[in-house]
Amino acid sequence: MFRKVSFDLKAGDVLFVTGTNGSGKSSLLRMLAGFLSIHSGAILWQDKDMSDDRVSYQRNIHYIGHLDAIKQELTVHEMLDYWRTLQGLTSVPAYHRHDPFGIMSLYDKPVRYLSAGQKRRLTLSRLLCSDSLLWLLDEPTTALDHHGQKILSDCINEHRAKGGMAILATHYDLDLEGALRFDMNGQRP
């Protein structure tokens, strides 16, 4: 699919993966999330090969893909609580105090009535449901309005300040200071 892809991230780093359609951005992110196996080469997490213990590596990850991963049958707060339960959390959720994406106004609304942008905001709120060090965001700004994009940049910056990392595959430039870039074009074999 591609070759000679190499980069490393430190705490607080953010990386933009750019490239034309079909250049392998999404595949790269899915590999980093451990969903796709890599043919050759290695992904190192804290100097250890992640394929040795993929399950514990994956605990450090939030992955947001093209799909919203939303269950049509639940309401907004049930959806958030479901995600928190999957992360093993039963305490009072943080988004009650801190709700940047403004989804609490939709608290009891069934998810199937949300617009595409609102669904996106709900999906992005998953990032705040629990702490994970590495955020992998595949086209996170799809269907998001300008205000939403600004909120997302703020969230990523806050995450970086706490020592987190983020890798974004996007065509839209979010306002992130000191972001690293990696171009997938020309990485084809």
Added chain:
Amino acid sequence: MRCFFRLLCYDFRIQTRNRAEWSSLILFFTIVILLLPFTLGPEPELLRRLAPGLIWLAAILMSLLSLDRLFIQDARDGSLDVMMLSILPLPVVVLSKMLAQCGMMLAALFTMLIPASFLLGLDSALLPVLALTLLLGVPTLVFLGGVMGAITVTLHRNASLLTVLLVPFYIPIMIFATGACDAAAMGASIQSNLLLLGAILSLVLPSAPFVIASGLRQG
């Protein structure tokens, strides 16, 4: 543990709120039961004798039809990715999902069991035996369905492959279940058949979540 029950609660909620799909499955079951007498002929004695087998056939067809709900839909809406990255162990997440599916399947079958047995003129003495075989057999069907669902999801194939893979595994369950009903009809002991059904269930129930989890991770 608390998280598991909470998850189970949500999985049940997702299932019970999906009324359209479950009512279409119940409708399918009813239609099969209603149409079979037309193909077999209207003799009440024949239908009475075949009733347990026919109800089991309808149950198997219904469970094959519902299998798309296991993991294939999750893969389609992206929630499989979230499940894979959960802090809770994947077999636990899988088990909760499977139990909810099992519960709904049994609930749907048991709602229709009495009307169906009435329609086919099933001997009322056989009804408890039939119910018992369904109770022991249907969870096995669902869990085996889950295993195959996990395999087909990672192979990115459609559900038809799933059906082909599953049918050989369903045959023994069908044989033992209808065997128990036949034995009861002839006044023989049903114990051996029920014990075999129970043995298969107790083998499949604890092992399937681990098999499914490792199947899903192969993606």
